[in-house]
Amino acid sequence: MSRVLLVRSPALLSRQHQVGYGWSQMNFSGHASADDLMGAFREQNIEVGRKENQIRRFFNIQQGDLLVVPVNRAILLARATGQKSFSLDVHYGENRVGAEFLRNPDGSLKRVPRDDLSNALETRLKIRMAIAPLDEFSDELERLYTTLEKGGHSSISSHYEALNNDLVAEAKSELLKRIQKGGTYLASGGEGFERLVMELLELEGYSVHRPSKRHYAGIADGKRH
Secondary structure, eight states, X not given: OOOEEEEOOOHHHHXXXXXXXXXXXXXXXXOSSHHHHHHHHHHTTOOOGGGHHHHHHHHTOOTTOEEEEEETTEEEEEEEEEEEEEOSSSTTOOEEEEEEEOBOTTSOBOOEEGGGSOHHHHHHTTOSOSEEEOGGXXXXXXXXXXXXXXXXXXXXXXXXXXXXXXXXXXXXXXXXXXXXHTOSOXXXXXXXXXXXXXXXXXXXXXXXXXXXXXXXXXXXXXOOO
């Protein structure tokens, strides 16, 4: 059965299909088991303190585990591939595991606002651990992952916000096409277009005033001198 883990990983690695943990002194991928790895820490006199359980959790990430990566005011969700690697090019992310993150159609990472999570889960994400179990929230997170994977949204509000954005974008595109082809019912002489621009600006929250042509004599009426 797959596990669910919180992994505080450098954001850069998510774009490389990976999650990472620190411990630059030790290459986790060079060890066959967590016990073998911990033995190497002891042999090299590297003190791990109370972080042994976190090291073991990260080392034992398996293919199919659901990973939750916190980012600013949101989380990212990924399925672990289980492929271990090591590199020194990203600080606090030297030891790595492959992860396939949920992405939007344009390739960008799908961000789940923390406000869309249950209060209990949102509170748990504040835990001061780099690697922590979230199995008690597996039902919520697995359901969320499945919904997003199928193109759904993390909440009703997110759904309607996305739907509204799509409709606005479609309306703008259609309006532009009609204007370019002259297929609108705007008043002639430029007045109709002026009023359209004013209405669009007002919808964006601007206060708009249209001065009379006499106010800009020789300019507003389009005459040349």
